[in-house]
Structure formats: structure tokens, C-alpha cells
Amino acid sequence: MADSFGQRLRQSWARSDSALCVGLDPVRERLPSHLSQAPDALLRFCREVVDATADLVCAFKPNIAFFNAEGAEEDLERLIEHIHAAHPGIPVIVDAKRGDVGSTARMYARELFERYDTDAATVNPFQGWDSIAAFAEHEGRGVVVLCHTSNPTSAWLQEQPQDDPAYLKVAREMQGRDVDNLALVVGATFPEQLAEVRRAAPTLPFLVPGVGAQGGGADELRQVFASGVDANGQGIVVNASRSIIYAGTGKTYAAASRQVAQDLRDQIRRARDRRQT
Amino acid sequence: MADSFGQRLRQSWARSDSALCVGLDPVRERLPSHLSQAPDALLRFCREVVDATADLVCAFKPNIAFFNAEGAEEDLERLIEHIHAAHPGIPVIVDAKRGDVGSTARMYARELFERYDTDAATVNPFQGWDSIAAFAEHEGRGVVVLCHTSNPTSAWLQEQPQDDPAYLKVAREMQGRDVDNLALVVGATFPEQLAEVRRAAPTLPFLVPGVGAQGGGADELRQVFASGVDANGQGIVVNASRSIIYAGTGKTYAAASRQVAQDLRDQIRRARDRRQT
Numbered sequence: 001m002a003d004s005f006g007q008r009l010r011q012s013w014a015r016s017d018s019a020l021c022v023g024l025d026p027v028r029e030r031l032p033s034h035l036s037q038a039p040d041a042l043l044r045f046c047r048e049v050v051d052a053t054a055d056l057v058c059a060f061k062p063n064i065a066f067f068n069a070e071g072a073e074e075d076l077e078r079l080i081e082h083i084h085a086a087h088p089g090i091p092v093i094v095d096a097k098r099g100d101v102g103s104t105a106r107m108y109a110r111e112l113f114e115r116y117d118t119d120a121a122t123v124n125p126f127q128g129w130d131s132i133a134a135f136a137e138h139e140g141r142g143v144v145v146l147c148h149t150s151n152p153t154s155a156w157l158q159e160q161p162q163d164d165p166a167y168l169k170v171a172r173e174m175q176g177r178d179v180d181n182l183a184l185v186v187g188a189t190f191p192e193q194l195a196e197v198r199r200a201a202p203t204l205p206f207l208v209p210g211v212g213a214q215g216g217g218a219d220e221l222r223q224v225f226a227s228g229v230d231a232n233g234q235g236i237v238v239n240a241s242r243s244i245i246y247a248g249t250g251k252t253y254a255a256a257s258r259q260v261a262q263d264l265r266d267q268i269r270r271a272r273d274r275r276q277t
Numbered sequence: 278m279a280d281s282f283g284q285r286l287r288q289s290w291a292r293s294d295s296a297l298c299v300g301l302d303p304v305r306e307r308l309p310s311h312l313s314q315a316p317d318a319l320l321r322f323c324r325e326v327v328d329a330t331a332d333l334v335c336a337f338k339p340n341i342a343f344f345n346a347e348g349a350e351e352d353l354e355r356l357i358e359h360i361h362a363a364h365p366g367i368p369v370i371v372d373a374k375r376g377d378v379g380s381t382a383r384m385y386a387r388e389l390f391e392r393y394d395t396d397a398a399t400v401n402p403f404q405g406w407d408s409i410a411a412f413a414e415h416e417g418r419g420v421v422v423l424c425h426t427s428n429p430t431s432a433w434l435q436e437q438p439q440d441d442p443a444y445l446k447v448a449r450e451m452q453g454r455d456v457d458n459l460a461l462v463v464g465a466t467f468p469e470q471l472a473e474v475r476r477a478a479p480t481l482p483f484l485v486p487g488v489g490a491q492g493g494g495a496d497e498l499r500q501v502f503a504s505g506v507d508a509n510g511q512g513i514v515v516n517a518s519r520s521i522i523y524a525g526t527g528k529t530y531a532a533a534s535r536q537v538a539q540d541l542r543d544q545i546r547r548a549r550d551r552r553q554t
Contacts, residue, residue: 025380065377065384071392073350097377099401100342101428103302103519104372107342115348124376126403126423128430146403151378153405157446161438169434242380 001140005120006180008091009142009205012058013234015089019272020265021207022053022257023095023241024062024079028070030246032253042067043075045253047082049245052254053261054087059119061207061239063095064112080116091119093144093207093237098135099124105134113141120144122185122207125170126157142181145174147197150187150210159193167193171200183207186228188220188238195227198235205235212243212264221271229272238268278417282397283457285368286419286482289335290511292366296549297542298484299330299534300372300518301339301356305347307523309530319344320352322530324359326522329531330538331364336396338484338516340372341389357393368396370421370484370514375412376401382411390418397421399462399484402447403434419458424448424474427464427487436470444470448477460484463505465497465515472504475512482512489520489541498548506549515545 003011013019026042035041050060060083067076080092094116098108112121113135120142123135135143148158148167158167174182184201186194188210197206208224211217221238229235244264248256280288290296303319312318327337337360344353357369371393375385389398390412397419400412412420425435425444436442451459461478463471465487474483485501488494498515506512521541525533 027380027384063381063384065375065381065388069384069387069392071350073348095377095381097375097401098342099376099403100372100374101426101430103304104340104342107304107340107346110346111342115346124374124401124403126376126401126434127426127428128433128435130428130430149378149404151404151407153378153407156405156450157403157434157443158405160443160446161441164438166434166437166443169437173433 004140004180005091005142005183006205008089008119009058009237010234012089012091016055016058017269018056018058018265019236019238019268020057020261021059021061021093021237021239022049022057022244022261023239024049024060024245025066025241026245027066032250034251040075042070042072043079046079048254049257050079050083051086052258053244054090056258056261056265057090059091059093059237061093061095061241063241077116080118084117091142093120093122093142094118095122097122097124097146099127099131101127101130102134105131109135109138113138120183122146129173136179136181140181142183144183144185144207145170147171147184147186148190148193149185150189154187154190168196168200171197175201175204185209188224191220191223191227194224198228198230203230205237207237207239209239211238212240218267218271221268222274225271225274233272240264281417281457282368282419282460283482285366285396286335286514287511289366289368293332293335294546295333295335295542296513296515296545297334297538298336298338298370298514298516299326299334299521299538300516301326301337301522302343302518303522304343309527311528317352319347319349320355323356325531326534327356327360328363329535330521331367333535333538333542334367336368336370336514338370338372338518340518354393357395361394368419370397370399370419371395372399374399374401374423376404376408378404378407379411382408386412386415390415397460399423406450413456413458417458419460421460421462421484422447422451424461425463425467425470427466431464431467445473445477448474452478452481462486465501468497468500468504471501475505475507480507482514484514484516486516488515489517495544495548498545499551502548510549517541
């Protein structure tokens with residue numbers, strides 16, 4: 001890829017004037033009944049959500065687990081092809097949280113970047129830089145490293161030890177690599193830690209889960225932007241999945257997804273602009 | 278599943294008198310030329326290795342990354358079906374190192390335990406018990422948690438902080454859950470840490486990578502058994518992948534794999550028996 005992931009993300013922020021990322025986590029049982037029995041139900045459902053929200057987002061984040069559970073790898077391949085063809089310039093971040101070393105990591109990088117042709121992938125840092133290097137070697141592909149996740153038990157290892165917690169080690173290490181393809185996952189549900197991560201990693205983009213179905217609301221969004229933006233007032237990708245893709249039921253579900261996505265994009269803009277005044 | 282993973286593993290150790298696990302990491306470019314162009318080359322290659330080594334092992338460990346990179350999910354499904362049908366009672370541990378929370382973790386558990394019908398899966402603990410619970414809820418399926426991995430940069434997060442490192446927290450937490458389906462990944466390349474993990478987790482089985490292509494030899498094996506066995510002199514599954522599956526080339530590759538596997542099984546037995554005398 002000619003540009004870095006960072007460049008593509010900045011172009012996407014500028015074009016969309018949006019920091020919203022729609023996460024695509026399709027569960028067959030939750031799909032509208034006119035789709036749920038189709039062999040390519042996951043593809044068809046996600047494609048409609050994508051087409052209904054593409055002008056509102058800076059990125060899409062399909063979650064590979066939901067496709068793997070169904071044996072729907074081909075749906076995921078075709079979904080990503082569709083996003084690139086119909087909505088060029090919108091980065092696709094595959095949520096995979098892969099982590100392994102050496103020859104195995106190279107296989108995962110090949111899977112995520114070559115087979116699925118994604119712009120970026122989430123990876124797990126527990127095995128050290130070894131487990132990230134094979135991804136980072138793919139020129140122009142983004143590597144979004146788990147730093148402080150949004151879930152209740154994330155502190156258990158990530159906040160140890162208190163005087164120099166793992167999540168800040170991760171942030172410093174990735175910032176120190178100074179590669180315009182690295183980014184961090186930092187949950188909206190831990191606003192103080194997010195502020196610390198920004199101080200440790202002044203230029204890296206943050207993928208911020210934890211908004212919507214995971215509980216983060218307007219207050220969290222304000223805090224995310226108050227303390228999480230980079231020196232350019234950017235650097236934030238706010239992900240929401242279930243609150244958007246399951247906003248409606250029946251044949252009009254995509255319109256309902258669009259409405260919730262638009263409301264959230266506007267709420268994110270207000271959080272961002274409030275910071276600037 | 279009627280029995281626990283721990284029970285099935287103990288039965289397998291007793292029946293095979295072996296602590297060897299053969300890892301199945303097939304790379305198309307490395308396969309014998311009479312196979313490498315076949316559409317189901319990965320399946321055919323691994324099936325021959327499995328059939329040639331089944332009486333020498335206590336477990337098989339297919340690595341899902343190698344199948345995912347090739348789009349060979351169906352090969353993996355059929356390979357595991359074959360192991361269960363042709364070699365009943367040998368546990369299949371899928372190396373996946375998955376880690377995510379809530380609804381996503383449930384999807385990975387469904388993928389690994391239901392779609393692929395594996396006996397156990399490796400998981401990554403970086404996101405806390407949240408990210409392990411969805412796997413542990415599958416009755417009778419094994420959850421093999423990364424504790425201290427065998428790669429060069431594993432210390433970076435796993436050995437922090439020095440006075441109570443993450444890998445010992447992982448060991449204590451899993452031992453404390455007292456579930457006969459939990460196990461730990463502890464690399465042979467860090468023998469002192471492996472001894473500490475055994476003190477922290479007296480009854481959990483260890484999956485021990487790092488032998489063979491990763492550098493661990495007879496000395497490491499002796500240390501693994503000297504300090505790593507449980508109170509019954511068991512509790513160890515030694516994995517070797519590339520040194521076995523790529524032992525030969527051409528049409529006799531499976532016989533070469535068998536020879537190397539047999540030598541390693543015997544070397545492991547000597548390491549084990551030396552401890553007992």
C-alpha cells in the first residue's frame with residue numbers, strides 16, 4: 001500500500017468529518033427474519049449497514065470472530081471487497097486480537113492483510129514485540145495494539161504494577177517505534193487511563209471501544225475528547241457495534257442503523273467541538 | 278463431553294506412556310512436491326503425519342493460523358474429524374491464542390469447540406478472566422491459558438513486575454479456579470520460571486512449547502521434568518511441531534516424521550525417568 005495507515009486514517013477523518021467507526025459483529029440469531037436463513041446472511045446484513053452508514057464514518061471494524069463462528073469466512077472476504085469497491089478510502093480495521101510469534105504470527109498477518117485485504121488489524125501484545133513485528137512488517141497496514149481494554153477485568157494484568165502499569169509500557173513501546181502504522185486500543189470506560197495513555201503516546205491514533213452497548217455515554221465521550229486527542233485535535237476513532245447494527249428489526253433495520261449512527265456521529269462531534277471552545 | 282479435559286489427558290498419558298504432543302503447522306510451500314499443489318494439501322499432509330505418529334503421542338495440536346492463512350478451514354475441520362474417528366481418545370488441542378471478551382469470546386469458543394470440535398484451545402489472558410470465562414463455560418473442554426511463553430520477548434509483560442510477575446498471577450488465578458479443564462502454556466526455554474509456575478499451580482497440566490525447532494534440547498527437557506511435573510509425576514505435554522512434521526521430504530516424509538517423533542518421545546521418557554531415579 002502506497003500510504004501509511006496513519007495517512008489513510010487522517011484522510012478519512014478529513015473527508016468524513018467523523019470519528020465514528022461502525023463495528024460489524026453479526027450474529028445470525030439476531031438478524032432480521034427475512035435474512036437470517038440465507039446462506040450469506042452475514043454478508044447481506046452487514047453490506048446493508050455499511051451502505052446505509054458509509055458517509056457517517058471514518059472506518060468500519062468487522063469482527064472476525066462472528067464470521068469464524070459461523071464458518072462464514074467467504075462472507076467476510078466479500079464484505080471487505082464490497083467496502084473497498086463501493087466506499088473507497090474508508091479504512092477497514094479487522095478486529096481479530098491475534099497474538100502469536102514467529103512463523104505463526106506471519107500466518108495471521110497473511111490471513112488478515114492478504115487474504116482479507118484489511119487496512120489494519122487489532123493484535124494482542126502479551127507475548128511482546130515478537131508477536132507484533134510480523135504484522136508491522138506489512139508495509140502500509142495498520143497494527144492496532146491492545147493497550148487498555150474496555151472490559152471489567154482489564155485491570156487485572158493491564159494495570160500491573162501500579163507504579164508502571166503494563167498499559168503504559170505498551171503505549172511507550174509503540175510510540176517509541178515511531179511507525180505511522182501503529183495505533184492503540186484504549187477503552188472509553190477508563191477515562192483517566194486514556195488520558196495517561198495520550199501523555200505516553202502523543203501521536204498514535206486510538207481505537208476507542210466501550211461506547212453504546214458497553215455502557216459509555218455522553219460523559220465518557222466528552223472525557224475521551226477532553227483528554228484523548230492528539231496535538232492536532234484528532235487521533236480518536238470511536239467504535240460502536242451492537243447499538244448501531246441492531247438498532248432496528250425487520251426490513252427497515254438499515255435505516256434504523258443509519259439514524260443511530262448519525263446521532264452518535266453528531267454526539268461525538270459535539271464532544272469534540274466542546275473541547276475546542 | 279462427559280469427562281473433563283484433565284481426565285481425558287490423564288487417560289491419554291496412561292495409554293500412550295508418552296508426554297509428546299505433535300504440533301501441526303502446515304505451510305503449503307514447505308510440503309512435499311507431490312502434495313503441495315493439491316487443493317486439500319494441508320489436510321492430506323497432516324493426516325499422514327497424524328497416522329504415522331498417533332501411537333507415540335498424548336495429544337495433537339493443530340495451529341489454526343496455518344489453516345486460516347490458506348483459507349483452509351475445511352481442511353482443519355476434516356483433519357480434526359479424522360483424528361477423533363481414527364485415533365479416539367487422543368485429545369486435540371487447537372492452538373489459537375484467542376482472547377476477547379463477552380459476546381466476542383463466546384463466538385471464538387463456539388468456533389473452536391463446536392465448529393472444530395476440539396478438546397481444548399489455547400487462549401490469551403491479557404484481558405483478564407472475562408476473556409477466559411466464555412471458553413471455560415463449555416463443559417469438558419480444555420482452556421490452555423498463556424502463562425510464560427517460549428519466545429525471546431515474552432518477559433516484556435509476562436515478567437513484570439519482578440516481585441510478583443504477571444505469569445505467576447496467571448498461574449495462581451487459574452489454579453485458584455480449581456477447574457479440571459484449565460491448563461497453562463509454559464515454555465521449555467525458561468526453566469526457572471517453569472519451576473516457579475509449578476509451585477504456584479501444583480495440579481494444572483502444562484503445555485510446554487519451545488522444544489525442537491525453537492531451540493530446547495535434552496538439557497531443557499531434563500529441567501522441565503525435574504521441576505515441572507505435578508505430585509503424580511505427570512502434568513507435562515511437550516509440544517514439537519516443525520522438527521517433526523518437516524523431518525523428511527518427498528513421498529516418505531511421514532516415515533521421517535515418525536522416526537523423529539519416536540526419538541523425541543524416548544528422549545522425553547528418559548528425562549522423565551531420570552527424575553524418578
